[in-house]
Amino acid sequence: MTLEVQNLTRRFGRMLALDGASLDAGAGEVVALLGPSGCGKTTTLRIVAGFETADSGSVWLGGRDLSRLPPHGRDIGLVFQDYALFPHMTVADNIAYGLRRRGRDAAARAARVDAMLDLVRLSGLGARRPAQLSGGQQQRVAVARALAIEPQLLLLDEPLSNLDAKLRGALQAELRGILTRIGTTTLIVTHDQEEAMALADRIAIMSQGRVLQLGTAREVYERPACRFVAEFLGSALWLEGRVEPGGFVTARGTALACAPPSRIASRHGLLVRPEALRIGAAPEGWNALSAQVTGARYRGAVTLLDLLVDGAAPASIELERGTSPPPPGATLALAAAPADCILVPEDAGG
Amino acid sequence: MRRIPVALWLAAPGLLLLLALMGGPVVLLVLESLKPFVPGSIRPGEGVTLGNYTELLAPAYLFYFQETFRFGIIVAGLSVLFGAPLAFAAVRSRSALLRKLLLALLVGLLVMSLIARLYAIEMAWGSLGPLAPLGALTGIAPRSPRYAEVQVAIGLLHFTMPVVALMLVGTFRALPPRLEEAAASLGARRSDVVVSVVLPLAAPGLVSAFLVALAMCISNFVVPLILGRGIVTLATSLMYTRFADIGNYPSGAAIGVVMLVLAFAVVYGLSALARRVLPGARL
8 A cells, every 4th residue: 555645734832743744655665754853753653543633734545535534444553662552451362452343253363363473473472461571572562463454554653662772683673574574564653763774665854844855775875855864864074165166165165076966955065974084195086175183982893083074064983993093183184085975955945 | 675677767656646546536436335335324334245236236227237338339330430431531532621621620529518519419409409300310209208319329429429530530541542542543443442441451440439439428427417308317327316316325336336347348348359350450
């Protein structure tokens, strides 16, 4: 089923939670709604699920307008951040809850519950109560319960945020496997970019009630639509200045070669991902930048060197293993290939 | 010498207060109930007797206790039946105005003098009151003497329901709304959500509210006094007559002790029953 969310707006008192948010997901596609807290992603999810109503805009699922349907009529599987398992029911009864509402007979329910428990690798735990399961197991029961009804759309609200870091990695891979196997159109709400990149086919970056960019992880990381997207994902060196024929001139007057902008905008900045920066003199055809060392942070696997590039832009780059960080105040020469210098509009287009 | 733990020192003032202020009178009541009554004298006779208790086994007395618990159980049941939907609406209604109005109504009833409410009931539900036809729906004609029972039940309901509803507001507030949303997303209608998720999870709160209402009913004195028209007399009325009218302190004390024991037995029995019926619930 394809999901189309068009121009949602929602106001809570004085706060504009959604300001024309739009996104779409193709049949069987997994889309992550990624943004900082308060960006409107949870409100979007709750409107799609039917727990909130939008002031304007519409939600279409497989060509059907959902706006006027109550939550129980939408055929949407929902996995809550805190799982919301029914504490007074066994795991099997939790999974069978939606099947019972759909009038399946006992034999069909039992078969489906077994199949779901198999899918999430919890076979044999059907008689337990949710309180007797670990956090990771509860999360899988929540997924099984939502998928048991064969929903047309699966919604996951911060699915892994309540788990500790080690478990999260393992469950991420497992969840991705399950989503691939069942092929249900899925919308994931998360504030964790790693989770979004690991689970989703495409990522919608949200800020201040709007979807700023919707694209694959590679697209949004390498070709961000605006400064917010560039700086929200990973770390970024953002140089202010102006576009000149053949390149970019920073506010300090440093001329840098880069490809022409892909979109017309009133103001552009230059994005360089820190991993594209080299320490040392620029080879032929590369852009040269100067930077001042402001500090160093030891992080175990890597040491991060904090820099102030071109006199104004902060950036952190990873030091090679075994090199000792230069003292604060030292001046470094940096080099970046023109292909790694990307012109990005300051603001998202209207 | 062993040192007295600090915790005991800290608890001592509260314990003393509990013993002296609350426990003391009860102990005196028990002692009083074991003394023989000397007619015509407030001072009880010498010696120890169980006579004050054995006389309560007469059918005429047993009737008082049976009536008291009949009213108590019916009214407590009704107050949970009516209070729960009110409380649920006060917590979960979509309209913030309705939520506030309901809470204001409940608190308003609670702070309003019971005496005023009882005379208001007498005016509204009495044999000549505008609501008497509604009272007749119970099957008891407003002109019959037994109609006093309906009025006493309404009076007791007025007394218990705000308390029950406010207790249940706390119960329903403690239920995570996510569970109801999860049920709805799985295809459950609102009524289905209430039956399959809300009520089972609220069961411990419903049972406690029922028991509190029961305790309030069986210990209430003023409702049968004002609305009972001398036709409905409950154990409290009997006790009052013993102490105040006849001056038979030992007998009044014995009735008090019997009520205490019966109330404990009923509360304990009903909680045990609820534990058995609702194995998943924590009571």
